[in-house]
Structures are given as C-alpha cells and as structure tokens.
Amino acid sequence: MAAEVRPRLTVLSGPSGxxxxxxxxxxxxxxxxxxxxxxxxxxKPRPGEKHGVQYFFVTDEEFDKLVANGELLEWAExxxxxxxxxxxxxxxxxxxxxxxxxxxxxxGARQVKESMPESQLVFLAPPSWEELVRRxxxxxxxxxxxxxxxxxVAKVELAAEPEFDTxxxxxxxxxxxxxxxxxxxxx
Ligand code: ADP
Ligand code: 5GP
Numbered sequence: 001m002a003a004e005v006r007p008r009l010t011v012l013s014g015p016s017g018x019x020x021x022x023x024x025x026x027x028x029x030x031x032x033x034x035x036x037x038x039x040x041x042x043x044k045p046r047p048g049e050k051h052g053v054q055y056f057f058v059t060d061e062e063f064d065k066l067v068a069n070g071e072l073l074e075w076a077e078x079x080x081x082x083x084x085x086x087x088x089x090x091x092x093x094x095x096x097x098x099x100x101x102x103x104x105x106x107x108g109a110r111q112v113k114e115s116m117p118e119s120q121l122v123f124l125a126p127p128s129w130e131e132l133v134r135r136x137x138x139x140x141x142x143x144x145x146x147x148x149x150x151x152x153v154a155k156v157e158l159a160a161e162p163e164f165d166t167x168x169x170x171x172x173x174x175x176x177x178x179x180x181x182x183x184x185x186x187x
Contacts, residue, residue: 014124017136
C-alpha cells in the first residue's frame with residue numbers, strides 16, 4: 001500500500017523580483033484548487049491588484065490591530081511596508097488536511113519554521129544577479145529608489161538560501177511551478 005502523503009505547510013520565499021508571484025499565478029492556473037494564503041499589507045495596491053485577491057490592503061492602524069489581537073501567524077516589515085499572514089485561514093486549511101502555500105519574505109519564513117517546524121521552506125533563486133536586477137527593473141512597478149532598496153534587501157535574502165530545505169532556480173516558470181506542486185504533494 002502506498003504511504004499516505006500528508007500535505008503540509010509550504011513556504012515560498014526569495015528576493016523581490018525573482019518571480020514568486022509569476023510562478024504562483026502559473027501554478028494556480030494549472031491547479032486552481034491549490035490554496036494560497038492572502039496576506040495583509042500596508043503597501044498600496046499596484047495597478048490591477050485587488051483587495052482580497054493579491055492582498056488585503058489595510059491601513060497602519062488596521063495592521064496594528066491585527067498584530068495586537070494575535071491574528072497574524074507571522075509578520076514582517078519589508079522595504080518600508082508591513083506584511084502578515086492571517087492565522088485562522090491557514091490553520092483551518094491545515095486542519096482540513098489541505099496543502100497550504102505561503103508566499104512570504106525571509107523574516108516571515110524564519111518565524112513560520114520556528115512556530116511550525118514541520119513546514120517546508122522553499123527558496124526561489126534567480127539564474128544570476130544580473131537577471132534579478134533585470135526582472136525587478138523590467139517589472140516597472142517600482143520607483144528607482146524603491147528598486148535600490150529592494151536590491152539591497154535581496155543581497156541579504158540570497159545569503160540566507162542555506163537556511164531553506166529546498167532551492168528552485170527560476171529559469172522556467174513552468175518547470176518551477178511543476179516542481180513546487182510536486183513538493184506540495186499536489187501532483
Ligand atoms: P516577485 O513576486 O518575486 O517579486 P514577479 O513575479 O513580480 O516577482 O516577477 C518579476 C518580473 O520577472 C516580472 O516582470 C515577471 O514577468 C518576470 N519573470 C518571472 N519569472 C520569470 C522567468 N522565469 N523568466 C523571465 N522573466 C520572469
Ligand atoms: P510585494 O510588495 O512585492 O508584493 O512583496 C514584498 C515582499 O513581501 C515579498 O518578498 C513577499 O514575499 C513578502 N510578503 C508578502 N506577504 C507577506 C506576509 O504575509 N508576510 C511576510 N513576512 N512577507 C510577505
């Protein structure tokens with residue numbers, strides 16, 4: 001008899017601009033049933049982003065309340081904005097035995113590993129530093145100042161790769177999405 005594969009919490013991290021959102025969007029196109037946690041953030045929406053879809057866009061005061069009420073599984077400040085994972089929705093999915101995916105930054109990944117050691121941490125790496133700069137600049141959604149800030153953070157994040165259980169290099173979106181689904185035991 002085949003051993004039961006227990007779905008668990010998977011955390012996807014990697015430097016800004018490496019392609020996390022693109023990979024996750026592709027994965028969900030292929031497997032719409034895969035559940036991705038929607039984070040709360042104090043960042044302003046980018047063009048096309050919708051409240052409740054990419055993020056719950058909240059004010060600083062609302063974020064303070066989420067923290068004070070213990071409603072976040074983890075949270076972090078990233079390049080001038082705060083981001084956090086609503087706790088209840090994640091725990092409900094895990095209790096229901098469904099695989100859960102979080103797309104969060106390095107500080108958040110560390111907090112999750114600390115509070116839920118059975119989770120698996122997946123690092124999405126760029127093919128090269130030059131390609132990361134190209135992607136972050138090419139996305140065209142941030143000012144030059146914000147890009148510089150994110151690149152400085154990216155240097156620190158790249159150095160943390162050994163803390164992760166698995167590294168996937170984002171050369172092909174399709175390949176990485178497939179590998180991620182396999183790690184999540186969805187396929
Ligand atoms: P992140 O969510 O990690 O910040 P995005 O998903 O927004 O990154 O991707 C940043 C840019 O890189 C986007 O313009 C996206 O189209 C592009 N991109 C993502 N993956 C690849 C890839 N494998 N090859 C080439 N370009 C990519
Ligand atoms: P962006 O502003 O580009 O959407 O996200 C910036 C960074 O915040 C990315 O590295 C993304 O993974 C991270 N992030 C998004 N949601 C969360 C969250 O809930 N918690 C943490 N710690 N980081 C998050």
